[in-house]
Amino acid sequence: MSYSVKLHVWGEAACFTRPEMKVERVSYDVMTPSAARGVLEAIYWKPQMRWEIERIHLLKPVRFTNLRRNEVGVKASAANAKSAIKSGSGSLGLYIEDERQQRAGTILRDVGYVIEGRIVALDAENPAEKHYHMFKRRAEKGQCFQRPYLGCREFLADFAWVENELPACELSQSERNRDLGFMLLDIAYTPATGKAYDVIESNTGKKLLAQPQFFRAALKAGVMEVPAVTSTEVVA
Amino acid sequence: MILQVLNEFYERLSDDPSQEIAPYGYSVQKMSFCVVLAPDGRLVQFQSLISEMKNGRGIAKPLVVPGQGKPPGSGVNPCLLWDNAAYMLGYRAEDPKPERTSQCFEAFRDRHLALETEINDPQFSTVCSFLKQWRPELAVEHPELAEISQSFGCFLLQGETSYVHERTAVKQWWDQQETSDSERRGACLVSGQQRTLARLHAPKIKGVRGAQSSGASIVSFNLDAFESYGMRQSYNAPVSEQAAFQYATALNQMLADPARTVSLGDTTIVFWTAKPTAAETIFPTFFSGPLPTQNEAEDAAVLARLKAFLSRLAQGKRDKSALPSEDADTPFYILGLSPNASRVSIRFWQVSSVGEMSQRLAQYVQEVELVNSPDEIPPTPRQLIRETAREAKDAPPLLSGSLMQSILTGAPYPLAFYQAILRRIRAEQLVDKSHRKDWIRAMHRRIAAIKAVLIRNFNKEISVGLDTNRSEPAYHLGRWFALLEKVQKDALGEHINATIKDRFFTAASSTPATVFPRLISMSQNHLNKIDAKGLRITREKQIQVIADRLNEFPRHLALEQQGLFHLGYYHQVQDLYTKKSETPAISSAPESE
Numbered sequence: 135m136s137y138s139v140k141l142h143v144w145g146e147a148a149c150f151t152r153p154e155m156k157v158e159r160v161s162y163d164v165m166t167p168s169a170a171r172g173v174l175e176a177i178y179w180k181p182q183m184r185w186e187i188e189r190i191h192l193l194k195p196v197r198f199t200n201l202r203r204n205e206v207g208v209k210a211s212a213a214n215a216k217s218a219i220k221s222g223s224g225s226l227g228l229y230i231e232d233e234r235q236q237r238a239g240t241i242l243r244d245v246g247y248v249i250e251g252r253i254v255a256l257d258a259e260n261p262a263e264k265h266y267h268m269f270k271r272r273a274e275k276g277q278c279f280q281r282p283y284l285g286c287r288e289f290l291a292d293f294a295w296v297e298n299e300l301p302a303c304e305l306s307q308s309e310r311n312r313d314l315g316f317m318l319l320d321i322a323y324t325p326a327t328g329k330a331y332d333v334i335e336s337n338t339g340k341k342l343l344a345q346p347q348f349f350r351a352a353l354k355a356g357v358m359e360v361p362a363v364t365s366t367e368v369v370a
Numbered sequence: 371m372i373l374q375v376l377n378e379f380y381e382r383l384s385d386d387p388s389q390e391i392a393p394y395g396y397s398v399q400k401m402s403f404c405v406v407l408a409p410d411g412r413l414v415q416f417q418s419l420i421s422e423m424k425n426g427r428g429i430a431k432p433l434v435v436p437g438q439g440k441p442p443g444s445g446v447n448p449c450l451l452w453d454n455a456a457y458m459l460g461y462r463a464e465d466p467k468p469e470r471t472s473q474c475f476e477a478f479r480d481r482h483l484a485l486e487t488e489i490n491d492p493q494f495s496t497v498c499s500f501l502k503q504w505r506p507e508l509a510v511e512h513p514e515l516a517e518i519s520q521s522f523g524c525f526l527l528q529g530e531t532s533y534v535h536e537r538t539a540v541k542q543w544w545d546q547q548e549t550s551d552s553e554r555r556g557a558c559l560v561s562g563q564q565r566t567l568a569r570l571h572a573p574k575i576k577g578v579r580g581a582q583s584s585g586a587s588i589v590s591f592n593l594d595a596f597e598s599y600g601m602r603q604s605y606n607a608p609v610s611e612q613a614a615f616q617y618a619t620a621l622n623q624m625l626a627d628p629a630r631t632v633s634l635g636d637t638t639i640v641f642w643t644a645k646p647t648a649a650e651t652i653f654p655t656f657f658s659g660p661l662p663t664q665n666e667a668e669d670a671a672v673l674a675r676l677k678a679f680l681s682r683l684a685q686g687k688r689d690k691s692a693l694p695s696e697d698a699d700t701p702f703y704i705l706g707l708s709p710n711a712s713r714v715s716i717r718f719w720q721v722s723s724v725g726e727m728s729q730r731l732a733q734y735v736q737e738v739e740l741v742n743s744p745d746e747i748p749p750t751p752r753q754l755i756r757e758t759a760r761e762a763k764d765a766p767p768l769l770s771g772s773l774m775q776s777i778l779t780g781a782p783y784p785l786a787f788y789q790a791i792l793r794r795i796r797a798e799q800l801v802d803k804s805h806r807k808d809w810i811r812a813m814h815r816r817i818a819a820i821k822a823v824l825i826r827n828f829n830k831e832i833s834v835g836l837d838t839n840r841s842e843p844a845y846h847l848g849r850w851f852a853l854l855e856k857v858q859k860d861a862l863g864e865h866i867n868a869t870i871k872d873r874f875f876t877a878a879s880s881t882p883a884t885v886f887p888r889l890i891s892m893s894q895n896h897l898n899k900i901d902a903k904g905l906r907i908t909r910e911k912q913i914q915v916i917a918d919r920l921n922e923f924p925r926h927l928a929l930e931q932q933g934l935f936h937l938g939y940y941h942q943v944q945d946l947y948t949k950k951s952e953t954p955a956i957s958s959a960p961e962s963e
Contacts, residue, residue, distance in 0.1 A: 154373060154559055154589045154607035157596045158715030163371070197779075200717060200771070202710075207593040235593065238708070238715035308723075315371040316559050321599070332600040344599040346608075348557060369557035 137266035140296035144246040148284030176282035193246035207235035314351035380620035400430035402521035411499030448478035451535035455519035460506030491539035558610035565610030577625030581709035635770030698725030737822035741835035758790035844931035848938025861899035883923040
């Protein structure tokens, strides 16, 4: 049997940034699958398993608001850090007064979702059932590794385990069905060959290439179906 | 979604023969002059393409030309068959750098001569022979050039109707050129198809108020902190070159059309619908007021159309009669843009339908409707925003965006807007009359704003005119104050220097208990001064009716009640100055009895 979980998440604000508008951030209308995966992983994750998001239920009408924040416009230099480690001294500081960037954000207000995700066990010794029960116990108690968030760290998510009936959907009839355009599904990581790599996997230290994957998202009766990563709908 | 819908709008425009929109690889540029050549390449004349407007300003002619706008920077970048006078003729009025100008001309000439055999078109060759024989020094013989060469120019052969850059052979050659400097292909976020991806999004977005005049970008990754996963620049957001061109061109087209754009505070707003509808042109007119048009008859027609539309909205007939009913379900898009450094940020984005938008607008129109309005149409959001500050330019830019959003979404009005209006009423008691010519209008608009907030944010039911049966004491205190002022004027004449309103209105509206007893005793003196006995008795009765509704004077009025106070005052004043033959006199009892 498949071990699917349902988790109700909600919060006062959320920002699931669109890649094309990630400088002056504009949120997607609905939570992205990768953000949903992040929420589940914040509550429970082990190297022996993987989360697959199946669908996301939108519970509240899409409402936007604006804010502006001061942020830093540069990355800390990895090369400087490396040479500082080698030589034992060096300047690693960033001066926020000099590197300040004001960025506008169009973010979501007052959001609520039900995430449906499936556990895929990666080794036979730890069956999915075990992960399922561990997740369930943790979610029911409100335990998490780190506080789950809605797209950006500052937008905290509250969560509750959903056993049977879903929380009420507040969408009007006209809001329940619509096209959401192309949405980020997730980033596919493949082992890097050669020198070029995009990220280093934190638990193994392996060098990986990252490839964003997109899918055509649509809301049907207030539910966004998420295709499997391998399906033909996914474009990369 | 935004880019996708803009891309669809581009397709709508390119299918519409009445719209001039540039195809991929081309752009619309403003041309102020045209070099007319004889078939052998001799110069015939420099023709002006500037057309005069009603207000005396000249408007350069927009033409579709190959290539994007001139790249900025110090490099020498000649365009094909169009450019500014420095490139085309080696001429610049009051030239600070003659060397550079001649370099430009040489680059322009060399580029065209190099292409002569490749393009192989008789008209193009004529241009080449002109470029071969032209000497920049000759420009002095044409004094008219200084007048007409501020913008770009192009070539035309004598006796021809279309410009040289519009020749089929030229277009064919141009379309074969790879315009992209990028080799990267991938899935386009807008169309989902595998295409050449744009490294930078061109053309830039022009016409957003406050943004750089050379254009700004919605999609731009100009610092490494914005980049992820080793991607450079716009590869972080894979959009095909064609989609980037189309969405930006569509947006530029809208931003360049004054009938589609509204600028409120620091936000520039564009409206459009999925298919052509009346709503997409009438909505912006409502928000910004009618545009100045070519002639007065047209002005009057636009105003009449707007008035008819709004009055139908106000009567609650909504979209069904105000707009063709088949349009009601057409998607309606509103995009608010505001500048931020070299970028354009999305201030708001809303997708709804024409019917829904008409309903929202009707709600607003009903909320701001008041008796005895000095204006023919209800106050526009811009006029209300203007009332939150001393000078129009001081109006807080953030407020206008959020007020607009409230109107468009039906959400509560921003409380900061309400507070700002109350603050202005308090601050301007004395200066109003002497400093602002339009203070009656201003007063009216402020009360309209208060009424709208009371209805929407505090769920009050408020009538257009005087309502003697309201339960809130604050409303009746406002009415009482109006009467006290009227009594003073009855006694001392209409044109006294400082009325009790000038001196006590602020205090009366916030802390009635401290002011009202004093005002009432003053009023006794005023009443005694009124010579006409009948009038005195009428006023005493009117005051008595109001006083009966109040048990005590509140010590302090909260913001919500202050609004009611202002409204009560306004309603009572309007009622006092309305001829009693038209409206029934104030009565505490319902009329039916």
